[in-house]
Amino acid sequence: MRFGLGPMTLESVQGWRCAGCRKPASGCCGRKQVDIYEEVLEHAVTAEWWGFDSVWVDERHFTPDSFNSSASVVAAGLSQRTEFVRVGMMPVLGLVNSIYVAEEVACIDNINAGRTIVAGQVPNDETVRGWAGSGASNSADRIVDDIAVLRKAWGPNPFSHHSAFHNIPMNNEEIHVQARGLDRISVQPKPAQLDMPLWMSGGTEAAEVARRTGIPYMAPGHLTLEQMRPLYEGLNPTFERVVPLIRDVFIAPTTDEAQRLAGAAIRDLYNAQMRAGLELSSSEFDKLVMDTIIIGDPDTCIERLYGYERELGVNYVVARLAYHNMHPGDTARAIQLFGQGVVPEFRMFGLPDEIRKVV
């Protein structure tokens, strides 16, 4: 099993305290979003050092908690700061002409010399409403069509694509003198990778798109095992194929300490996301902690992760670990402990027990 850090969400909620503030809550200047962006770049470097395979950035639109709205921009930043880890980005598809996304990903893949993974997302209804003027849709047909355009754009040949959602290039007989007669375009530059890893992430709709397009599916952090079973079924994982999963994780030397450091922070984040449209009741949150959120010491984390491997065939976990309402120092320590205490268990086949037990 391999591990990624993230997805980084970069939200900032009014009332969050600035890192290390010792003033009473009323006197704290508050947590600035600009600092969160810098912290995320630093967490990526920390994850690279401690043996993670990738770092991830998420994207949502029009949220009251100022969730990151451009996976592309932050992915370019992560690509620049890191040297070896893969850079996972989760653009929301279905909003605009897919050529924009294709070009952005191609540039990112050249900045990081071929380390990009793209996990597309299906927009929610509010996002579609905001982008309706650009022709947005969250139908499976639209997302499948976007993926078709992305694949053509990253492929080696000039192409055209005329469908219910795209008209590439437009018929220019009456309009454009220079381009008259050119019935194909070539997106340039091409990505550094020959075959860009393309996954889908999200709920039922994303799983359906993954099934229709034959690409890996990655469930989000808030889905329970029972909810995920049907989504992963029928995706025909093979021995070589990546089966990814996102989990909200926090780790500390003891489970009590992990809960003390992160329990309230994660609840606070879920509350913010519920205000932002995540459909979840408060009582469900407690169930989530039992079912999906992994908070604990290394042994607890390992046991839970083996469960997902056993039940769903998961072999790639993107572990959140970084909650922006926490002190960045606590996050950095959690990244280190996860790298030393959890990743080796899954990455280092044949690890002797005597070495495993070394703290």
Place this chain on the structure above:
Amino acid sequence: MGKLEVGVGIWSMQSTKQGPRHFSYLYKELMEDAQYCDELQTIKTIWQTEHHFWYDGYSPALLTVAGGIAAATKHIKIGQSTMLFSQHEALRVATQAAVVDQLSGGRLELGLGLGYRDNEFDGFNIDRRKRRIRFEEGIEVLRRSWSNDPVNFHGKQFDVPDVSVTPKPFQSDVPIWVAAVGPEPIKRAAKLGVSIILSDALTLDQLSEHIELYHKTAQEYGVDVSTAKMGVLRRGWVAETDDDAYQNALKSLRFLLRDQLGGWRYLKDENGESVGFDTPDKLDAAAAKLVTVHERTIGRPEKVTRGLREIAATGCDHIIFGTRFDSLPRQKYLRSLELLATEVIPNI
């Protein structure tokens, strides 16, 4: 004479026939260059440029790449000269620009242009004839997106309901620059009160006239332009001697002006008509004329300093020192930047 700020550029990330390098190499160099300029401190801004679907991979996604530059640097501002705004979805530009501004700690200088190549509009399924209205409506979408109120804009090209774009930019007022080629675009920019980037084809006299026109128009319409900057793109190169500079830069400058801009029908003849490969004599003449315009900023430090002072005297207060030429030796290029930063800019 006002104080002249100097930015450098324009990074196009081309892997040309003459210099067919791997794109990862080009982007790596960009990040190294950005860090180098950042450390030199006197260079205020790093400028990017955009085109789409061109054979050599001309940089198509400026705000995305700006995210990389932001992560590579600490102080230098990041500008676009220009993003072809009419070819984009304005709401997407608003959201991405806000994130770049957060990631850079408020260093975005958003430079916008209309775009002109038919193939590019075709690829995005946009009618080129609508480019002006897309541009004007797009500016309004940007401003509303970055305000504290919902966007709520219903135009002919863009329709955005009562959604709030988040996150907001770090800067309360992201500087907007507009490429202003000719009197009418200059008047439109003045009415908007935005900074302008003037054409690299203008002589010193024309620069003065255009800047005067901008201020006259702003005054006429009662627009406060006290924070607006008057920018111009000038190709330039600094070396120890004039001969060295000519030897390094002139051949590449001719290639840039004749072959690349010729391929796009960017240059104009004496009658104002676009010229391209189908009229080689006219293209040669137009390119040769432009070489003479830029020669004043190619040479030893004293000569380039004098050339920049002449530009400052026209009312310009920001020059985009266009020093990115194809296939030039890297050490000489870095030396040119160093001379610009240490021996030219402090003496303007």
